[in-house]
Amino acid sequence: MSSSFDNFQKRRLISSYFSVVLSVFLVLFLLGILGLFIINSKKLANDFKENIAMTVFFKNEANDSIVKAFGTQIKASPFVKSYTYVTKEAAAKEHTDIIGEDFMEFLGENPLQNSYDIHLKGDYVIKDSITKIEAGLRKNTMISDIVYDKQLVNLVNDNIKKVSMWILIISGFLAVIAVLLINSSLRLSIHSNRFIIKTMQMVGATKAFIRKPFVMRSIKLGMIGAVLAVLALIGVLIYVETSFPNLGILEDKAMIGLVLLAVLGIGVLITWLSTYFATQRFLNLRTDDLY
Known part of the structure; x- marks a missing residue:
């Protein structure tokens, strides 16, 4: 009976870890795609305008x-x-x-x-x-x-301004969704350990001591998701460069490297902050509120 329950707990834990990694990967991949599009948007716009x-x-x-x-x-x-x-x-x-x-x-x-x-x-x-x-x-x-073509010149520039505005709006919207999704996944993961957190607190463990393993685990999961997102982004870049060599999408390697580093940094930062505040919430709960 105990062995069966332990297996169930392990499966649930693995499922929780997987959901966190998947959430981090999907959100960071989308943010990375958007970041790459933004740094190449001027090049794409200029490429179109230079054909006039x-x-x-x-x-x-x-x-x-x-x-x-x-x-x-x-x-x-x-x-x-x-x-x-x-x-x-x-x-x-x-x-x-x-x-x-x-x-x-x-x-x-x-x-x-x-x-x-x-x-x-x-x-x-x-x-x-x-x-x-x-x-x-x-x-x-x-x-x-x-x-x-004067009309085409005006039309192209007007549309570029509109697209740029929408890109900024979508970027902000996706950034908020990224934080909410990753935060939600991590809170669910920590929620299953709320009794362990409270037990450790009751036997005298400090908040920092209790928080540390959860934060380190979340950072590791965030790093895994971020690395997977970076690998996927590199794959997309190679595919686009192979399929559309005229775009020269890999020319600005410094900016591409900056975007990939930002993806890794965001993965670590969001998971760290989300775990910190989630554990803090359960540490501040009364025992009766855990149920």
């Missing part, structure tokens, strides 16, 4: 030296990410491939112009900056027109 091209068209009287000089100018410009020179012949061929017929046959000439497709750095793809850049380029009298 600004096309600069030259007048027909602009000779090769003028066009090449413009290329040298924008190459040295701090706002240029990349650029491509497109001759009017190459543009005509591209249009022919798109529409499926040679439009020059019935026009008799090529109406297109030599141009540069300029991709700006993400930080400059905002309304004020791009307007100043456009105004500066238009000072060149050999430029006939500058074309880019």
Whole structure:
């Protein structure tokens, strides 16, 4: 009978430990994913904005030296990410491939112009900056027109602001849930030992002495959950880098390392604080209240 009861207690204890580790792992994994997304959100936003091209068209009287000089100018410009020179012949061929017929046959000439497709750095793809850049380029009298999707630029920046705001809200919400879930799991674990805590207190053990083994055990469980979360996050990073190498998600190793260390630190901190206050609660209860 005693052996059967002991086995039941062991199973219940193991189940309690497992629930704590699982809670810590799931919560820290989600927080870690959110942290990685936040540190890469600017890179993702810039990657999208840098795909928006600004096309600069030259007048027909602009000779090769003028066009090449413009290329040298924008190459040295701090706002240029990349650029491509497109001759009017190459543009005509591209249009022919798109529409499926040679439009020059019935026009008799090529109406297109030599141009540069300029991709700006993400930080400059905002309304004020791009307007100043456009105004500066238009000072060149050999430029006939500058074309880019103004509505798309405004839409992208507005949506990035909205997404950033929601990320902050979700981060705060998840942080609260993380504390509550882990705290709840640890309190349930300690609740099953409330009679042992009170018995130790009644025979003269100090609060610090009683609290120490519970805190150390919880920290160990928190570390296990945190390490599992870190390993899972590393797996996600490797998968994303392999599947989407253009994102360069592993470039900022310092920030990634900081997020992973933060996950470990949060795992230890939350389990320590939750266990401290949970044991303190049972230490302060009267014996009659334990039932």
